[in-house]
Amino acid sequence: MKTYTICGSMRFEKEMKDIAYQLETQKGFNIFQCTYTPENHIPSKKELNEIEKSHYKKIDLSDGIYIVNIDYYIGESVKKEIEYAKEHNKEILYHLK
Structure with a gap:
């Protein structure tokens, strides 16, 4: 079983x-x-930094x-x-919709 980290714009949260x-x-x-992010919560810079570190660790483990x-949109992150x-x-896989 392969492990992948899902990556995409948070505007596609539901789809992801x-x-x-x-x-x-x-x-x-x-x-x-x-x-x-919980609904109606705006993360602080510190929280965003922790989320980013966690996400890259997930990539390391994957x-x-x-x-x-979706619609070929890929943001800077x-x-x-x-x-x-x-x-x-x-490995890099793409989901096109």
Whole structure:
């Protein structure tokens, strides 16, 4: 069973949750998901820094990353995650919708 960290814009939070479910139940992948911010909460810079560190640790522990790029949108953070994954020889899969 391969492990992937799901990466994508938080504007696609709902879709990423649904995709993670499908990948685990239909493809047999183990998925590390994003940290989702509680509703109506604006994270502090410190919280964002901790979330980012946690996300990169998930990538380190994964076989690869699974990019959710709905309508071909990839933001700056995801571009950095792709570069990080490449630098660490991680597999990169794309979900197009």
